[in-house]
Amino acid sequence: MSTFEELGLSPNVLKALGDLGFEHPTKVQEQAIPFVIESDQDLVALAQTGTGKTAAFSLPIIHKLDKDSRAIQALVLCPTRELCIQISKDIASYTKYERGIQTVSVYGGAPMDGQVRQLRKGCHIVVGTPGRVRDMIERRKLDISNINFLVLDEADEMLTMGFKDELDAILASTPVEKQGLLFSATMPREIDAIAENYMRNPKKIEVSTRNSANLDVKHVYCVTRSSDRYRALKRIADISPEMYGIVFCRTRAETKEVADWLMADGYSADALHGDLSQAQRDYVMGRFRKKNIQLLVATDVAARGIDVSDLTHVLHYKIPDQLENYIHRSGRTGRAGKKGVSIALLTSKETHKIRLLEKKINQKFERRLIPTGEAVCEKRMLTTIEKIATTEVDPNIEKFLPTVYEQLSNFSKEEILQKFITLEFDRFLSYYKNAPDLNVTPGKEGRRTREDRGSRRDRGNSNFARFYVNVGSKHKVTAPRMIGLINDSLKVKGVEIGKIEIMKGFSFFEIDKAYESQMLENSGRLKVAGIDVLVERTSDRTESRKDRSRSRSNGSGGKFKRNKDGKSRDSGRDRDRGGSGKRGKSSSFKAKKKRY
Numbered sequence: 001m002s003t004f005e006e007l008g009l010s011p012n013v014l015k016a017l018g019d020l021g022f023e024h025p026t027k028v029q030e031q032a033i034p035f036v037i038e039s040d041q042d043l044v045a046l047a048q049t050g051t052g053k054t055a056a057f058s059l060p061i062i063h064k065l066d067k068d069s070r071a072i073q074a075l076v077l078c079p080t081r082e083l084c085i086q087i088s089k090d091i092a093s094y095t096k097y098e099r100g101i102q103t104v105s106v107y108g109g110a111p112m113d114g115q116v117r118q119l120r121k122g123c124h125i126v127v128g129t130p131g132r133v134r135d136m137i138e139r140r141k142l143d144i145s146n147i148n149f150l151v152l153d154e155a156d157e158m159l160t161m162g163f164k165d166e167l168d169a170i171l172a173s174t175p176v177e178k179q180g181l182l183f184s185a186t187m188p189r190e191i192d193a194i195a196e197n198y199m200r201n202p203k204k205i206e207v208s209t210r211n212s213a214n215l216d217v218k219h220v221y222c223v224t225r226s227s228d229r230y231r232a233l234k235r236i237a238d239i240s241p242e243m244y245g246i247v248f249c250r251t252r253a254e255t256k257e258v259a260d261w262l263m264a265d266g267y268s269a270d271a272l273h274g275d276l277s278q279a280q281r282d283y284v285m286g287r288f289r290k291k292n293i294q295l296l297v298a299t300d301v302a303a304r305g306i307d308v309s310d311l312t313h314v315l316h317y318k319i320p321d322q323l324e325n326y327i328h329r330s331g332r333t334g335r336a337g338k339k340g341v342s343i344a345l346l347t348s349k350e351t352h353k354i355r356l357l358e359k360k361i362n363q364k365f366e367r368r369l370i371p372t373g374e375a376v377c378e379k380r381m382l383t384t385i386e387k388i389a390t391t392e393v394d395p396n397i398e399k400f401l402p403t404v405y406e407q408l409s410n411f412s413k414e415e416i417l418q419k420f421i422t423l424e425f426d427r428f429l430s431y432y433k434n435a436p437d438l439n440v441t442p443g444k445e446g447r448r449t450r451e452d453r454g455s456r457r458d459r460g461n462s463n464f465a466r467f468y469v470n471v472g473s474k475h476k477v478t479a480p481r482m483i484g485l486i487n488d489s490l491k492v493k494g495v496e497i498g499k500i501e502i503m504k505g506f507s508f509f510e511i512d513k514a515y516e517s518q519m520l521e522n523s524g525r526l527k528v529a530g531i532d533v534l535v536e537r538t539s540d541r542t543e544s545r546k547d548r549s550r551s552r553s554n555g556s557g558g559k560f561k562r563n564k565d566g567k568s569r570d571s572g573r574d575r576d577r578g579g580s581g582k583r584g585k586s587s588s589f590k591a592k593k594k595r596y
Contacts, residue, residue, distance in 0.1 A: 007025060008038075019093075103127060112136070147174060220341060228438045229345050244294060247262075250318050252274055272284050274302060463512065469535050475505075475528050
C-alpha cells in the first residue's frame with residue numbers, strides 16, 4: 001500500500017494530511033493524484049460515494065496552483081450546497097499550512113452579495129452549485145474565462161437533478177486550454193456526451209466494479225406491512241441504543257412526517273430537506289455532527305455533502321425509486337475503515353427489488369426479522385446493566401451513601417434490583433407488552449393475526465376511551481400536536497394514547513380509560529388558534545357527523561373508496577406511534593396526505 005509521501009505532494013500539504021490522520025490514499029486517490037500532478041490531460045474517474053474523491057481532485061490542484069496570482073484558477077461544480085460547503089471546508093483543511101490560498105463557496109439559498117464581496121477580494125478556487133455559478137456568470141460577477149482546472153464532482157447527480165442546461169452554459173464559458181476532471185458514481189449517456197463535447201481525450205479511471213458498494217457495509221432488509229413501517233423503524237432503533245444514523249425517505253413531505261413522529265415520540269431526531277433555509281440546515285447538521293441528534297431524517301438530495309465518518313446505520317424507510325441511489329445512501333456508513341449497516345424496510349411486494357440491488361452492488365443481502373417487543377426490552381436492559389457494571393464510582397457520592405443505605409436497608413439485593421429494573425424500564429415494558437409480530441412472509445402481507453388486528457386499536461377496544469375535540473386540520477392541528485395537547489391537558493407523563501383521527505374542523509382520539517374523567521374535567525382549559533379546546537366523550541351523534549363528513553367530500557385530506565365487500569376504507573395511511581418516547585407510550589393515527 002502506497003503513502004501520500006510517494007504521490008509527490010508538497011511538504012505543507014503532507015503536514016496538513018498528517019494532522020487529519022490520513023496515512024494511506026484510497027484507490028481513487030492513488031490513481032488520480034499523481035496523474036493530475038504529472039499531466040495536463042483531462043480525467044474521468046468513476047468512484048462511489050465515500051471513496052475520497054474530494055482529496056483526489058483537490059490535492060493535486062492545490063499542488064499546481066500559482067500561489068502568487070490572485071486570479072481564479074480552479075472551478076469545482078457540485079450538485080448541492082451541503083456538498084459545496086463540505087468541499088470548501090476540506091480544501092481549507094488541506095491548505096492549512098499553505099499561506100495565501102483562498103477558496104470561496106457560491107451556492108443558492110444564501111445572499112449573493114456576501115459571496116460577491118468574497119470574490120472581489122480575490123481567490124484561487126471557487127466551489128459552487130450550477131444554478132448560482134451560472135447566475136453569477138450572467139451577472140458578470142464571476143469570471144471563469146481563464147481558469148486552469150474545471151472539476152465536475154458528483155456529475156451524475158447534477159444531471160439527475162436537472163442541471164444539464166446550467167452545465168452546458170458554464171462549460172461553454174470556460175477556456176479550451178484547461179484540465180477537466182470529471183468524477184461520477186455512474187456513467188450515464190449524458191456524462192459520456194459531456195466528456196465527448198467538452199473534454200480532450202480524457203483518461204478514464206474506474207477504481208472498482210461499476211455500481212459496486214462498500215464492502216465494509218452489511219446490507220440487510222426487513223419485510224413488514226406498509227401500515228407497520230413506522231413501528232418497525234422504532235423497534236430497529238430501540239434495539240440499537242447506540243445507533244447513530246440517517247433515515248432516508250423519498251419525499252420532503254415524508255421526511256417531515258417521519259421526523260415529526262420520531263421527535264413527538266421522544267427520539268433524538270430532526271429532518272433535513274429542501275424546504276429548510278441555509279441557516280436551518282447548518283443548525284441541524286451542526287447538531288448532528290456533535291451527536292446531539294441520533295437520527296437524521298433526510299431526502300437523497302439533501303443528504304448530498306453529509307460527511308460524517310462514524311455513522312453506524314443507514315435506514316431506508318422506503319427504497320429509492322432510482323436504485324442507483326441506494327449505493328449513495330448506503331455509502332454514508334462504513335467509512336474510514338469502520339463497519340456499518342444498511343437496513344431497508346420493504347413490503348412483500350417490494351422484495352423483488354432486492355435481487356436487482358444484489359446485482360447492482362455485487363453483494364448479498366441478509367433478511368433480518370424485525371425484533372419482537374421482548375427482544376427489545378431484553379437488549380435495552382442488558383445494555384443498561386453493562387453500562388452500570390463499567391461505570392466508575394464518583395467519590396463525591398460518598399457523603400450521600402449513608403442516607404441511601406438507611407432508606408434501602410429493609411430490602412434485599414434482589415428486591416432492589418427488581419425495583420430498579422421496573423423503574424428504569426417501565427416505559428419499555430408497558431409499551432411492548434403483548435406487542436404484535438411485525439414481520440411478514442413475502443406474498444402474505446394482507447394476512448393479519450387476531451393479535452395484529454387488535455393491536456391497531458379499532459373503535460371497539462375496551463381499554464380506551466374515545467373523545468371528540470372541536471379542532472382539526474384547518475386549525476393547523478397535526479397528530480404530533482394532538483399528542484402534545486393530550487399531555488398538556490392531563491399533565492401526566494406516560495399516558496397510553498390510541499388512535500388519532502384528524503378531520504378538517506374536528507378530531508377524534510383515544511386514551512387509557514383510567515384518565516377519562518380527568519380529560520373531561522380539563523375540557524376548555526387549552527386554546528388552539530384562539531379557540532377553546534372542548535373535549536367530549538364520543539356519542540352516536542359525533543360519530544355520525546364524522547361519517548357524513550367522509551361521505552360528503554375529501555376535504556379532510558383522504559379520499560374514501562369502497563372495498564369489494566361494500567365497506568368504506570380510508571386511502572390514507574395508518575401509523576402506529578409512541579414507544580420509547582417521552583410524550584406517550586403508544587398511539588396510532590390515520591395520516592392523510594393533504595394534512596402534512
